[in-house]
Amino acid sequence: MRIGVVTFPGSLDDGDARRAVRFGGADAVALWHGDADLHGVDAVVLPGGFSYGDYLRCGAIARFSPVMAAIIDAAHAGLPVLGICNGFQVLCEAHLLPGALTRNSHLHFRNRDQRLRIESTDSAWLGEFGVGQEVVIPVKNGEGRFVADAATLDELTVENRIVARYVGGNPNGSMRDIAAIRNEAGNVVGIMPHPEHAIEALTGPSVDGLGFFTSIVRTVATGRAGHLAGARA
Amino acid sequence: MSRVVVDVMLKPEILDPQGQAVANALPNLGIEGVSAVRIGKHIEIDFAGGADADADLDRARAIADRLLANPVIEDFTVRLADDLASADK
Numbered sequence: 001m002r003i004g005v006v007t008f009p010g011s012l013d014d015g016d017a018r019r020a021v022r023f024g025g026a027d028a029v030a031l032w033h034g035d036a037d038l039h040g041v042d043a044v045v046l047p048g049g050f051s052y053g054d055y056l057r058c059g060a061i062a063r064f065s066p067v068m069a070a071i072i073d074a075a076h077a078g079l080p081v082l083g084i085c086n087g088f089q090v091l092c093e094a095h096l097l098p099g100a101l102t103r104n105s106h107l108h109f110r111n112r113d114q115r116l117r118i119e120s121t122d123s124a125w126l127g128e129f130g131v132g133q134e135v136v137i138p139v140k141n142g143e144g145r146f147v148a149d150a151a152t153l154d155e156l157t158v159e160n161r162i163v164a165r166y167v168g169g170n171p172n173g174s175m176r177d178i179a180a181i182r183n184e185a186g187n188v189v190g191i192m193p194h195p196e197h198a199i200e201a202l203t204g205p206s207v208d209g210l211g212f213f214t215s216i217v218r219t220v221a222t223g224r225a226g227h228l229a230g231a232r233a
Numbered sequence: 234m235s236r237v238v239v240d241v242m243l244k245p246e247i248l249d250p251q252g253q254a255v256a257n258a259l260p261n262l263g264i265e266g267v268s269a270v271r272i273g274k275h276i277e278i279d280f281a282g283g284a285d286a287d288a289d290l291d292r293a294r295a296i297a298d299r300l301l302a303n304p305v306i307e308d309f310t311v312r313l314a315d316d317l318a319s320a321d322k
Contacts, residue, residue, distance in 0.1 A: 056274075057303055064300070093303065100305040107250045147247060147306060173248070 001220055003213075004031040004041035006071075006087075008062045012049035013084065013196060020196035021045065024213025026220075036066040042220045043080035043124070044071055046087025048140075048194055058101060058143050059089035068094060080124035080216055081188045085141055088180075088190030097183055097190045098156070099148030104141070105173025113205040114139040114193050115168040116179050120160045123186035124224070127215040134167065135208035137193040139179075144172040144192040146181070156181055163189055235284040236314035237293035241302045242273035276301055277314065286313055 003026045007014045018028035029041050033051075038044070051062035062068060068090065075081045075096050083091035091097045104110060113136050118129045129135070148156070153176055156162050163180035170177050172192070180191035195209025243249050249271050256270040278296065280289045293311045302309040 056301065060300060060303065092305075098305075100303055102247065102306060103250050105248060105250050107254055145248075149305075 001026040001217060002029050002039075002041045003027070003216065004029045004038060004044045006031045006033060006044065006046050006067055008033040008049070008051035008065065008086075008090075010050040010053055011047050011086070013047040013194065014049070016194075016196045017045045017047040017084065020199045020209065020213050023199045023210060025217045026213070031067055033062065033065040033067050036070045038067075038070050038074060038079075043082070043216050044074075045196075046071075046081065046083040046090050047196070048085030048087060051086055051090065054086075054143070057089075057093070058086060059091075059093040062086075062090045063093040072096060075183075075188050078185065078187050080219060082125050082212060082216070083188075083190040084194055084196060085144070085192055088192055089143070091188060091190045096188050097181055098152050099146055099181070101141075101143055101192070102145045102147050103143050104145050104171070109140070109142040110144070110171040111140040112138070112171065114166060114171055114179075116164045116193060117167045118164050119162045120182065122160065123163060123182040123189050124219045125189045125212050125215050126163060127218055127224075128211040129215070135164075135211075136198065136206040137195050137209050138197045138205060139166075139171050139193040141172060141192055144174065146174040146178040146192070148175065159184065164191065164193075234282070235280050235286060235289045237278045237280065237289050237311055238314050239276040239278065239293055239297045239301055239309055239311050240273060241276065241297070241307050241309045242271065243306055244308055247306045273307075274301075289313075 003021045005014050005017045021028040089101045092100050118133045121129050161182050163182050165177040166179050182189045195212040198204035198206045198209030252270040252272045259267050297309045
């Protein structure tokens with residue numbers, strides 16, 4: 001099984017994401033922002049960092065890179081995509097997820113081990129979690145405050161598309177304490193905290209993040225990817 | 234050549250912590266009586282070739298709509314630069 005990790009100019013966590021993919025049991029395939037070929041990967045991770053220096057808006061320029069054109073088409077066809085931090089911002093800019101990530105309400109960069117509550121597991125990346133399960137995953141962002149209009153927030157809530165919420169303190173002023181959301185089909189998930197930094201005791205505060213990477217391996221292995229979006233060839 | 238100015242502002246209902254921080258700093262400068270500060274982006278686009286103002290405004294609008302502004306959180310306006318000659322200095 002092959003999972004691609006995109007490197008944009010300014011990506012920082014692509015190395016950790018590839019390592020997490022390997023810890024999850026898949027082969028990590030490095031994808032380059034300028035290459036529109038997805039090399040036949042079964043899923044894609046958009047890592048954290050500061051793509052294109054976060055110029056204009058976080059993710060705004062990365063969204064128009066050649067690799068993203070291919071990922072947007074593939075995601076619509078059911079390819080599982082996980083956007084972490086800057087990757088989440090790219091997914092919102094690409095309109096694969098609703099809303100936007102804006103400057104933390106208190107203006108400070110927040111870097112800490114964060115408790116989250118998993119709210120929805122009905123997606124390609126969450127199958128190994130339980131609803132209501134609490135996990136500890138590092139958060140590190142300056143522009144992680146999820147915003148959307150009230151109608152969108154209500155829709156996300158009613159459709160069970162809020163994947164995780166901050167508990168024990170909201171680190172950035174995110175609306176409705178949203179830390180992660182998914183698209184309607186469940187193949188695309190965006191998360192502000194960094195599961196790839198919580199995959200082993202030596203380097204992380206927990207191993208709770210590993211579940212994202214083992215979940216996708218199981219999803220792909222059982223052919224459930226995009227089960228709501230329609231089968232992908 | 235024509236120059237089009239695009240101004241991008243956060244929508245009124247979107248929190249602007251940057252603007253708030255600036256507003257909160259003004260008393261340190263001895264400036265009182267400011268009720269709000271909001272921060273946006275001012276972008277100048279120079280179009281090559283013969284100046285067809287309406288066409289350039291349309292192109293700027295398309296650029297702003299696709300890239301310069303995020304309609305989820307921002308509004309934008311486009312206009313021709315007032316004084317291209319002085320702006321060119």
